[in-house]
Amino acid sequence: MHIIWRESANVLAYEAGRLSRVFNQRCPSQFPLAIVKPTTESEVIKAVNLALQHNLRIAIRAGGHSFPVWSLHDHSILIDFGDFKVVEVDERSRTAKVSPGVTSKELNDLLIEKHGMMFAGGHCPDVGLGGFLLQGGMGWNCRNWGWACESVDALEVITTQGESIICSSQQNSDLYWAARGAGPAFPGVVSKFHLKLRPYSNSGFRTSGYIYPCALYKQAFSWALRITPTLDNDTEITVCTRYAQAHSQVCLSVHFVCAKTTPEEAEAALRPVHETRPPGTLSEWYCREDNLGNLYEKQAKANPKGHRYRTDNAYVQNDADVVAVLEEAFLTPPPGKSFAFWSAMTPWSRRELPDMALSMRSDHYFAIYAVWDDARDDELHHSWVQKVMRQIENHSVGTYLGDSDLQKENARYWTNTNTTRLVEICEKWDPEGLMCRYQASCTELQLRN
Template sequence: MDILWLRHDTSSNSSYEDARLARLFNANRPDRHPTAIVCASTQSDIIKAVQLAKIFNLQINVRSGGHSYQGWSLSDNSVLIDLANYRELEVDVSQKETWVSSGMRSDVDLELMRDYGLMLGAGHHPGVGIGGFLLQGGLSWNSRNWGWACERVKALEVVTASGDLVNCSRVENSDLFWAARGAGPYFPGVVTRFLIQLLPAPKIFRSSGYIFPVSKYQEAFSWIIQITPTFDSDTEMTAVCRSLDGTDEICFMIFFVTMKGEHEEARKALLPAHETRPKGAIQEWFCQEDGLGQEYANQVKAYPGNRRWFADNAFLKNDADVTAILKDVCMTLPDQNCIVLWYPLAPHSRRTLPDMAFSLQSDHYVATYTIYDSEGDDDKYHSWIQATAEKLSSFRIGSFSGEADFKAREFKCWGDAQWKKLAQIRKKWDPDGRICYPFKLEALDKEE
C-alpha cells in the first residue's frame, strides 16, 4: 500500500501531484488537495486506509475511474483511496456471474467476451471505473432494453466508515445493498467488490449511421422518436447534434449499434430503420462490421479526456415534445465544442424499477456537453450549459447523478421517498460524516 502525503509546497512534490490528478477525465480540475493519497491494491489496503483516516480525523474519498466531470474524488482534509491498482475478476461461468473489484474499468467487457462469452454491460467509455459506474446506476450498453447495470448487482462487499468489512445483499445488510444500487456519491462506505449477473455476449456488432444537415433536424428527429419504442431489442440507438468533424457545419446524427449472433440477424434488425429513413443524409452507412473495441475507440474520439468539460443532463417527461424542446438548442449551437445527446430509454423506462436507490428515469435522456481547451473559455461554456439547463427546466422530471454538477445548480436525482431513505441509511452507517459527499451533512439535513 503506497501512501503519499500532502506537503506544504505541492509544486515540488511531483509524485503527489501525479497521484492527485491521476486519470481525472476533466482537465478542468478542482483546486482541492487530499491530505493523503492511498494507492490500494488489495481489500486489506482499503481497510487500512479507512483506519488511517480515523486515526488522523480525516474524511474519506474514493476514486475508481476518475470520470466524474466534477472531480468528486478530490477533497481537502481527506484521505483519497485510489482503486486503480485494485483489480480482481472472478467469473463463475455456470452461474453467469462475476465478482469484480471497483477498480476495474468498463473495458473489462472485452476480457469477459473474449474469455467467457459473457458481458457485464458496463460503460460506453472504456476508462469508466466499475465502482462509480454501478453506484450511479450504470447507463450501460443498450439500457433501453437491458436496463440499468445496477439492476444486475446481486451482492457486494463494503468497508464501512468505521473500518469494518461487511457483506451486503437482499438478505444481509440489505439497506446498504439498496443504497449501493444508485446512491452515487452519497453512498456511505467504500464498495470493494460487486457480484454481478452477467449477460450472454453478442457474437457480432453491426452499426448503421445517418448524418443529416441541420435543415433536416425536424424530420430526422421525429422519425427516430417514432421508431424507437418498438425497435429491435438488441439494438442501441442515439442521436447527437454537433459539428461534423473538421468543419463548423452543425449536423444531426443518428446511430444504431446492434448486437447479435450472426450477420443476417443484424441485417434484419437494422433494415427497418434503413428502409424508413428520411432522405437527404450527408453521410450514411448500413449494417457495417463493428465491434466493442471499435465502439470504445469511437467513444474516446468523440468524447476525449484531458480536455476541459462542462456537462449537464435531464430526464425529460415521457409525453414531452422532445423535437420541439431541443430545436432551439440544437439549431443554435455556439460552435464545434458544444454537443447535445439524446439517448432513448423506452421501452425499459416504462417498466417498474426494482426497489433501490436509483429511482428516476424517463423515455428521454438528454445530455449537454462542452469540450474545449482554453481556461479562458470557462465562463463562455459554463454559461451555455447553464442557459440550456434553464431551457429544459420545465420539462425535466429529474437528472442522472453521473453527469450532474451538484455545485452548479440544484439537481433532483432520486425520488422523494428514496432520497429520504438514503439520508437515513447514511446517518446509520456514517453518523460522523466520515465519507465525503458533494454536500456536507448539514446541507443534506436541510434538504430532507
C-alpha cells in the same frame, strides 16, 4: 501500502497522485491530506482505519471520470483504486467479482476474449466501474437491458468502522439498496461488485448510422422518436449533434447499436430502420459489422482526455414536444468538440422499478457536454450549457448523477421518498460523516460533507 502524505511528499509526486487519472481538467482546488493506493482488500481496510486514527474523512477514486471530480476533498484521505484490479469470472453462473478500479473496457476486453460474454458497462472505455455502478450506470442498451446497477447481485463493502461485509437483497439490504443509485452519497467503501454478465457474439454485433444536416433536424429527430417503440430489444438508439468541421455546420447523427447472436438476426432488426429513414443524409451506413472494442475507440475520441468539461442533463417529460424542447440545445453547440445527445429510455422507463436508490426516470434522456481545452473559453461554454438548460428545466422531471456537474441548484437525483431513505441509511452506517459525499453546491440534498 503506498501512502503519499501531502505535508512530507515531493510536490510533483503529490500533485501527480492528486490528479492521477482525473478526467476533467476543470479540476477543483481540493487537496487531500493523504493519498493511499491499495493493491489488496486488506490494504483498503488499513486505509479506512488510517482515516479513523487521524480523524480524516474518506474520498474514493475508482476511474477518475466524474465531471465534478468527486474524489478530491480537503481534510481527507483519498483511496485510489487505480492499482487494485480484480476480475474473477464464473462461466457456469455467468457472474464476475470485480473491483471498482476496473474500467468498462478492461472488463469487457477480458470477458469477450476469454469467455464470450460482456457486461453492459459505460460507453466510455476508461470509466471505472466504482462510480459508474454506484450512480446507477447508464450503460449499453440501457433502454432494454436496464441500468447496470440492476445487474449487481451483491457487493463487498468496508464500513466506516473498518469491517468487511457482504451486501445483497438478503444481507445488509439497506446498503445494497443504496449502492444501486446513491453515487458518492454511499456510506461505505466498495471493494468488489458481484455482477451478472451477458452473452456476446462478434458475428451478430452490428451498427447503423445516419448523418443529417441541421436543416433536416425536425424530420430526422421526429423519425427517431417515431421508430423507437418498434425497435428490437437488443438495439440501442442515440441521437447526437455537434459542429462538424467537414460540413461547416451542425450535423445530427442517429446511431443504432444492435447486439444479436447472428448477422441474420442483426440484419432483420436493423432493416426496418433503414427502410423508413428520411432522405437527405450527408452520409450513412447500414448493418455494418462492428464490435465493442471499435465503439470504445470512437467514444474515446468523442470524449477526449486532457480537456475541460461542463455537463448537465435532464429526464424530459414524457408528454413534452421533445423535438421542439431540445431544438436550441441540438442546433447551437459552439464549434469544437462540444455535443448534445438524446437517448430513448423506453421500454425500461415504463417498467416497475426494482427496489433501489435510483428512481428518477422518463422516456427521454438528454445530456449536454461542453468540451474545450483553453481556460480562457470557460465562460463561452458555461453560458451555452446554462442557456440550454434554462430552456429545458420546465420540461424536466429529474437529473442523472452520472452526467451532472453538480452546478445546478435544486437538482432532483432521487424521488423525495428515496432521498429521505438515503439520508437515513447514511446516518445509520456513517453517523460521524466519515465518507466525503457532495461539494457544497449540493447541500440542498441534505447529504453534506
